Amino acid sequence: GAVVSQHPSRVICKSGTSVKIECRSLDFQATTMFWYRQFPKKSLMLMATSNEGSKATYEQGVEKDKFLINHASLTLSTLTVTSAHPEDSSFYICSARELFPPVNTGELFFGEGSRLTVL
Amino acid sequence: KQEVTQIPAALSVPEGENLVLNCSFTDSAIYNLQWFRQDPGKGLTSLLLIQSSQREQTSGRLNASLDKSSGRSTLYIAASQPGDSATYLCAVSFTGFQKLVFGTGTRLLVSP
Numbered sequence A: 001g002a003v004v005s006q007h008p009s010r011v012i013c014k015s016g017t018s019v020k021i022e023c024r025s026l027d028f029q030a031t032t033m034f035w036y037r038q039f040p041k042k043s044l045m046l047m048a049t050s051n052e053g054s055k056a057t058y059e060q061g062v063e064k065d066k067f068l069i070n071h072a073s074l075t076l077s078t079l080t081v082t083s084a085h086p087e088d089s090s091f092y093i094c095s096a097r098e099l100f101p102p103v104n105t106g107e108l109f110f111g112e113g114s115r116l117t118v119l
Numbered sequence B: 001k002q003e004v005t006q007i008p009a010a011l012s013v014p015e016g017e018n019l020v021l022n023c024s025f026t027d028s029a030i031y032n033l034q035w036f037r038q039d040p041g042k043g044l045t046s047l048l049l050i051q052s053s054q055r056e057q058t059s060g061r062l063n064a065s066l067d068k069s070s071g072r073s074t075l076y077i078a079a080s081q082p083g084d085s086a087t088y089l090c091a092v093s094f095t096g097f098q099k100l101v102f103g104t105g106t107r108l109l110v111s112p
Helices: none
Strands: A004-007 A010-013 A019-025 A032-038 A044-051 A067-073 A076-081 A090-097 A108-110 A114-118 B004-007 B010-014 B019-025 B030-038 B044-051 B056-059 B062-067 B072-077 B086-094 B100-102 B106-111
Touching: A004 A090, A010 A019, A019 A032, A019 A090, A019 A114, A032 A067, A032 A076, A044 A067, A044 B100, A076 A090, A108 B044, B004 B086, B010 B019, B019 B030, B019 B086, B019 B106, B030 B062, B030 B072, B044 B056, B044 B062, B044 B072, B072 B086
Parallel strands: A010 A114, B010 B106
Antiparallel strands: A004 A019, A019 A076, A032 A044, A032 A090, A067 A076, A090 A108, A090 A114, B004 B019, B019 B072, B030 B044, B030 B086, B056 B062, B062 B072, B086 B100, B086 B106
């Protein structure tokens, strides 16, 4: 299957700093990527839909100025957590849908996730 | 509101047992449904994808079924092994939306 890579896998930062998480589709192109957040022992909550070359679409309740998303190319989307607070500590996972799949199943491929800890 | 629910929330079985995980969704107009596995602190591993037009998919010891009319899907695991211990997530892509809605997950523990 297609491979999605996230970096960094773990990051610890101080309150007030900004952290950038990258999501790359390694062997396919993706016009659309999705960013999810997962709290401990909870399911995944969609934060935003990232569209290449245009503004991201945020879910209700997600602060767009807090969680900046940039999708500058067909293989890279970034999530920047600005002025991080301890309550932003969480597991962030991205996913991507192949632009031109061999078979159009609509399957989503997920990255390994990035664990953010804000001190 | 489009929601996905999974039961049970947790399940503990001895090795070798066959088991069924359940997933229900509120809107029958779905595009596809995916079952994932998540190990602690890790990302998601896709197990099976069922298209709206399909009734089931099989991969090795796993079999997933889909009944759109009743808003249900089941994941059947045959001859469970300790390595199957993980959280299993059901996710639905509802028609017209390019995103997945995840269920609450089932934490499975298979004891040797």
